[in-house]
Amino acid sequence: MARPTKQQQQANLPEIIKDAAWKQITGSGASSLSLRGIARELGITAPAIYNYFPDRDALVTTLIIDAYASFGDRQLDAMNSIPGPGKELDRLRATGLAYRAWALEHPHRYMLIFGNPVPGYVPPMQELMPVMMRSISALTGIIGEIYALGLINPHGIPLPKVETTQGFCDTMAKGDETMLTVLSIAMLIWSRVHGLVSLEITGKLPPFAHDGAALYEFELESIARQFICLY
Amino acid sequence: MARPTKQQQQANLPEIIKDAAWKQITGSGASSLSLRGIARELGITAPAIYNYFPDRDALVTTLIIDAYASFGDRQLDAMNSIPGPGKELDRLRATGLAYRAWALEHPHRYMLIFGNPVPGYVPPMQELMPVMMRSISALTGIIGEIYALGLINPHGIPLPKVETTQGFCDTMAKGDETMLTVLSIAMLIWSRVHGLVSLEITGKLPPFAHDGAALYEFELESIARQFICLY
DNA sequence: TGTTTTTTATTTACAGTGTAAATATACATA
DNA sequence: TATGTATATTTACACTGTAAATAAAAAACA
Secondary structure, three states, X not given: OOOOOOOOXXXXXXXXXXXXXXXXXXXXXHHHOOHHHHHHHHOOOHHHHHHOOOOHHHHHHHHHHHHHHXXXXXXXXXXXXXXXXXXXXXXXXXXXXXXXXXXXXXXXXHHHHXXXXXXXXXXXXXXXHHHXXXXXXXXXXXXXXXXXXXXXXXXXXOOOOHHHHOOOOOOOOOOOHHHHHHXXXXXXXXXXXXXXXXXXXXXXXXHHHOOHHHHHHHHHHHHHHHHEOXX | OOOXXXXXOOOOXXXXXXXXXXXXXXXXXXXXXXXXXXXXXXXXXXHHHHHOOOOHHHHHHHHHHHHHHHHHHHHHHHHHOOOOOOOHHHHHHHHHHHHHHHHHHOHHHHHHHHOOOOOOOOOOHHHHHHHHHHHOHHHHHHHHHHHHOOOEOOOOOOXXXXXXXXXXXXXOOOOOHHHHHHHHHHHHHHHHHXXXXXXXXXXXXXXXXXXXXXHHHHHHHXXXXXXXXXX
């Protein structure tokens, strides 16, 4: 027997495979993701998965894309939940808190995105760039708002050379220092929240610094104090 | 034939195994570390390694310990290269630059320490704690110096509860706020340099922010400005 | 309806991994 | 010299991703 009769194997088998993969990752980490394990749980054979994903790396890539989307949505939702002028700093803070909240809820997804937990997997940057950019769009958006209000102190911010932005952000006019400043500040803020969050969820913070929430809120405040005038 | 005649298999075979492991890691990343690959390169069989390391994880742990030691030495050397009173800020800066320099020279070692690149490996924290602490001893040392000079602004720094430090740092008297403040500041500084460096060496910084050195030096300066009075 | 084509799964197979168990030999010691 | 221990090998097992051949269900077309 080569193929079992169609026992309503839902048409969205790719989605079912992804769900099983997430279940594995959530349970025991991204490094132990196994095509055979997924097939075992789904009651199919491993090579069947190859009808939907050319290889394991392709599956990992779509998982990363989904994670980025969820991560970005969470921040955008948090930002949009506080609309209106005059609330820019609250939006920034809400976005920052959403960042850590998502990471703590989905530590394995966070490490899937920002770590290298899958042996031999090299992320296809070109394919991932759009979702990467979207995942920080909440941050760049709110920083842009604050900049437009004249509340950003751009003193000393290192700007990248314009050439390196070619073909990367089409909406960016040459020499548009506003956009470059906003992006640079976003990078600096991002690296700070990422540093603290990644150390926290990997358990690398020594026990005496265990109150991650307090450290994180302090960091958010000092970030605002550094970049925003008259905070 | 079960055992070849002793062809001067140096007594430090564990060291030779470690060297081969580092060679693999440096070449193709920690996730592709393979006992069989090591054995192949050394002209022995894989199970022979089990005479020196009980399993793969034990080998990984000693590699991590060595990496931490190298990482800590590099920072301590940088700090000690600028002796004398009045040079405290220079020492802090030198330590910070040494942090990034080591990470850029040994990106795979850095990820071995701070990432989760080896599938299924869970770091034995109790065993690693001493080298972890030593690897940040340069930072805590110089911050302690600056604190002793009364140049630290402790305003708002979140302090951990004293109980959580029990049995962790024996030299710490109960309620010794100085030590707690120094440690907390060191954590905050560490998370910032780690955030930037880890994003840089994993290629996660978008192309427009590619001048890692400039971003890093800006970050070091803003760290000093935040925590040190009259900078 | 019957025939052909395509889709989707299976089986089989191969090379790779860590590691447990049994075995054999070199070396050190009694 | 005989014995015991240390250190290696061989063999084996369960696991991984994935390529190739195969078979049957479903769809398309006559």
